[in-house]
Amino acid sequence: METVKTPDFFKDILEDMETEKEETLKMKCELHGEYTAIKSIFKSGRESITGCPECEKNRFQKQQEEEERLAKKEYEERHLEECRNANIRLEFYDKYFSDYEPKTEGQKKALEAVEEMQTTGKGKIILLGSNGAGKTMLGSILARNMGGKIYTMYEIATLIRQSYTPKAEKSELEIVNELATIPFLCIDEVGRIKNTEAVQDWFSYILDKRHSEGLPFMLIGNLHFKKDCKDGGCPKCFENYFDKDILSRLHEDTTIIVLKTDDKRREKNTLKYYSD
Numbered sequence: 538m539e540t541v542k543t544p545d546f547f548k549d550i551l552e553d554m555e556t557e558k559e560e561t562l563k564m565k566c567e568l569h570g571e572y573t574a575i576k577s578i579f580k581s582g583r584e585s586i587t588g589c590p591e592c593e594k595n596r597f598q599k600q601q602e603e604e605e606r607l608a609k610k611e612y613e614e615r616h617l618e619e620c621r622n623a624n625i626r627l628e629f630y631d632k633y634f635s636d637y638e639p640k641t642e643g644q645k646k647a648l649e650a651v652e653e654m655q656t657t658g659k660g661k662i663i664l665l666g667s668n669g670a671g672k673t674m675l676g677s678i679l680a681r682n683m684g685g686k687i688y689t690m691y692e693i694a695t696l697i698r699q700s701y702t703p704k705a706e707k708s709e710l711e712i713v714n715e716l717a718t719i720p721f722l723c724i725d726e727v728g729r730i731k732n733t734e735a736v737q738d739w740f741s742y743i744l745d746k747r748h749s750e751g752l753p754f755m756l757i758g759n760l761h762f763k764k765d766c767k768d769g770g771c772p773k774c775f776e777n778y779f780d781k782d783i784l785s786r787l788h789e790d791t792t793i794i795v796l797k798t799d800d801k802r803r804e805k806n807t808l809k810y811y812s813d
């Protein structure tokens with residue numbers, strides 16, 4: 538084994554660090570013309586000359602730009618992955634809460650509710666009302682920001698149906714358990730599919746389990762409460778979609794917001810009738 542005496546070992550390194558002589562020289566850069574360089578001669582005999590300061594600056598800038606470009610690319614890739622994982626629609630990929638412009642009192646409350654849910658990571662939100670009030674946009678942003686998912690009732694029903702085909706990767710139980718345990722779940726278009734017993738079963742199972750685990754969820758639907766129903770009960774009444782157990786669960790820690798939109802279709806259909 539070779540042993541190295543410590544003073545000798547560092548001698549070369551130390552000599553290489555110690556400047557013996559320093560002088561200034563006029564140098565010429567092909568790009569930037571003349572500049573004053575500093576030539577250092579070290580004790581070890583090694584020499585070094587400083588380069589063109591402009592070139593040096595450019596090199597530093599380029600390096601910084603490259604680092605920024607990579608950071609941006611990495612951010613965008615992560616953002617894209619978060620959007621895909623959350624199952625949000627393409628139109629909401631670049632949407633944030635700051636893009637939501639509440640026009641009514643209900644919309645203001647809806648924005649407050651989703652922002653609070655994002656902060657606390659708890660609670661239940663039910664957003665009802667006609668289309669065009671930005672309900673899905675709020676649910677999508679929340680799903681992405683909280684590392685959760687947004688699905689329509691139809692999508693969940695389809696996933697479950699597919700679980701019974703030979704090629705299925707997951708069983709029904711695996712699917713519903715995943716939906717019951719992810720950090721946030723938004724179910725959109727509640728009431729848009731036929732409310733069969735099978736639908737009731739998985740819907741209640743998911744909501745009940747999330748409730749028991751204290752996990753946040755949001756329900757969106759073009760529905761209304763029976764008490765507000767013009768027909769005194771119809772397929773769009775909220776109560777049709779929830780069994781007693783779930784309705785009692787929804788009493789706790791829930792914000793319900795019914796949104797009204799200035800429905801443009803109604804404006805178009807304004808009927809004028811005159812008679813003498």
Ligand SMILES: [Zn+2]
Nearest residue numbers: 566569589592
């Ligand atoms: Zn230069």
Ligand SMILES: [Zn+2]
Nearest residue numbers: 766770771774
């Ligand atoms: Zn009704």
